[in-house]
Amino acid sequence: MENLIISLIFKDVSFSKEEINLILNKLESVSFKKGETLLKANQTVTNQYYVKNGCLRTYFMDKSGKEHTIQFAIKDWWISDYTAFFSSKKAIMTIECIQDTELYIISRKNMEKLYLEIPKLETFFRKKMEKSFASFQKRIIASLSESAKERYISFIKTYPNIEQLIKNYHIASYLGITTESLSRIRKEITEN
Amino acid sequence: MENLIISLIFKDVSFSKEEINLILNKLESVSFKKGETLLKANQTVTNQYYVKNGCLRTYFMDKSGKEHTIQFAIKDWWISDYTAFFSSKKAIMTIECIQDTELYIISRKNMEKLYLEIPKLETFFRKKMEKSFASFQKRIIASLSESAKERYISFIKTYPNIEQLIKNYHIASYLGITTESLSRIRKEITEN
DNA sequence: CGCGACGTTGATTTGCCTCAACGATTGTGG
DNA sequence: CCACAATCGTTGAGGCAAATCAACGTCGCG
Numbered sequence: 209m210e211n212l213i214i215s216l217i218f219k220d221v222s223f224s225k226e227e228i229n230l231i232l233n234k235l236e237s238v239s240f241k242k243g244e245t246l247l248k249a250n251q252t253v254t255n256q257y258y259v260k261n262g263c264l265r266t267y268f269m270d271k272s273g274k275e276h277t278i279q280f281a282i283k284d285w286w287i288s289d290y291t292a293f294f295s296s297k298k299a300i301m302t303i304e305c306i307q308d309t310e311l312y313i314i315s316r317k318n319m320e321k322l323y324l325e326i327p328k329l330e331t332f333f334r335k336k337m338e339k340s341f342a343s344f345q346k347r348i349i350a351s352l353s354e355s356a357k358e359r360y361i362s363f364i365k366t367y368p369n370i371e372q373l374i375k376n377y378h379i380a381s382y383l384g385i386t387t388e389s390l391s392r393i394r395k396e397i398t399e400n
Numbered sequence: 401m402e403n404l405i406i407s408l409i410f411k412d413v414s415f416s417k418e419e420i421n422l423i424l425n426k427l428e429s430v431s432f433k434k435g436e437t438l439l440k441a442n443q444t445v446t447n448q449y450y451v452k453n454g455c456l457r458t459y460f461m462d463k464s465g466k467e468h469t470i471q472f473a474i475k476d477w478w479i480s481d482y483t484a485f486f487s488s489k490k491a492i493m494t495i496e497c498i499q500d501t502e503l504y505i506i507s508r509k510n511m512e513k514l515y516l517e518i519p520k521l522e523t524f525f526r527k528k529m530e531k532s533f534a535s536f537q538k539r540i541i542a543s544l545s546e547s548a549k550e551r552y553i554s555f556i557k558t559y560p561n562i563e564q565l566i567k568n569y570h571i572a573s574y575l576g577i578t579t580e581s582l583s584r585i586r587k588e589i590t591e592n
Numbered sequence: 593c594g595c596g597a598c599g600t601t602g603a604t605t606t607g608c609c610t611c612a613a614c615g616a617t618t619g620t621g622g
Numbered sequence: 623c624c625a626c627a628a629t630c631g632t633t634g635a636g637g638c639a640a641a642t643c644a645a646c647g648t649c650g651c652g
Binding site for chain 1: 533536537545
């Protein structure tokens with residue numbers, strides 16, 4: 209049973225019984241209600257989170273008070289303020305639950321321990337990081353070269369499972385446009 | 401001597417004599433002249449590059465033919481089309497030499513071999529990846545929340561060493577604005 | 593039912609783009 | 623070493639995508 213959980217989390221990696229126990233000892237479960245935040249800007253970031261189920265977002269608040277969504281996370285995604293997590297600095301982001309959510313917590317310290325005990329975990333996280341890097345790069349390219357309408361269409365195609373769970377103003381804050389502009393874009397699309 | 405090179409490239413990691421030889425066997429040196437490209441869009445990406453000296457940029461060309469600079473690299477930086485490099489896919493970017501440039505080449509295959517032979521190299525590259533991830537995230541936040549003028553000021557503060565070596569239209573294509581707009585921004589700044 | 597949150601629509605503004613022309617600087621061949 | 627061309631940067635006029643500001647529907651829920 210717990211084997212199953214571990215092989216679900218760490219896909220494409222197989223572990224011995226001892227390794228699984230090592231990992232399980234370092235994972236903590238936790239639940240949050242819709243609307244709650246599991247990390248606030250300025251807090252110290254010591255954890256990253258694996259989403260068992262639910263929906264969350266990390267957002268950044270700029271000096272004028274506007275929120276900018278950096279990442280969504282649903283079942284089987286990982287989430288944190290990674291910039292702060294990696295550098296052991298204070299969070300610049302807030303992580304908010306958009307739905308009731310269940311998570312596994314793993315701390316930076318425990319990660320580093322596990323890397324030494326189970327090197328293939330480091331490979332797993334390196335590859336995960338490589339994928340996140342690629343998706344961030346894709347987003348930079350999109351913001352440099354695509355219109356708001358193109359970015360919206362690409363978003364709903366890429367993340368249909370997320371779109372169902374979130375409000376339009378979440379999408380707008382992810383795309384970097386206002387809710388009014390998003391509304392007009394949606395209208396324009398349905399009119400065709 | 402060659403020890404020095406290796407400890408320069410892989411900062412904060414120390415190696416045995418055998419490890420250094422393993423690494424040196426996998427590194428290849430190469431030079432390019434200003435204006436030459438070391439990777440073109442649609443080519444297969446098998447290498448990443450460590451910059452001994454010189455200046456390069458990776459850029460993406462959109463469907464309308466506009467160039468968008470994703471990354472610059474100077475002495476002691478690494479460069480590649482990492483999205484393609486990690487996934488063993490064709491490049492979507494072009495890497496161009498802005499100055500005469502000397503590089504070390506290391507291939508994906510050799511990297512993976514070295515990861516197995518010298519695990520602390522995997523740690524080194526994981527951490528490098530974490531830093532790149534953080535800087536990409538910073539750029540996404542900037543593009544979502546800052547004006548062109550703010551992004552320009554931030555760029556010249558963050559990368560004064562790069563600014564010296566490149567043309568204004570390189571900066572413009574990095575910031576996601578036109579050369580005309582950049583010119584007006586620069587005028588506005590000097591007028592104060 | 594009534595209130596607050598969410599989404600839509602219209603009018604106006606604005607930041608940046610486009611197009612066009614023209615200086616300034618750099619590079620190159622005679 | 624100059625002359626000229628090419629490249630690069632600046633300036634102006636006009637346009638457009640998206641923001642802002644304001645008002646008004648609509649939906650869900652205590």
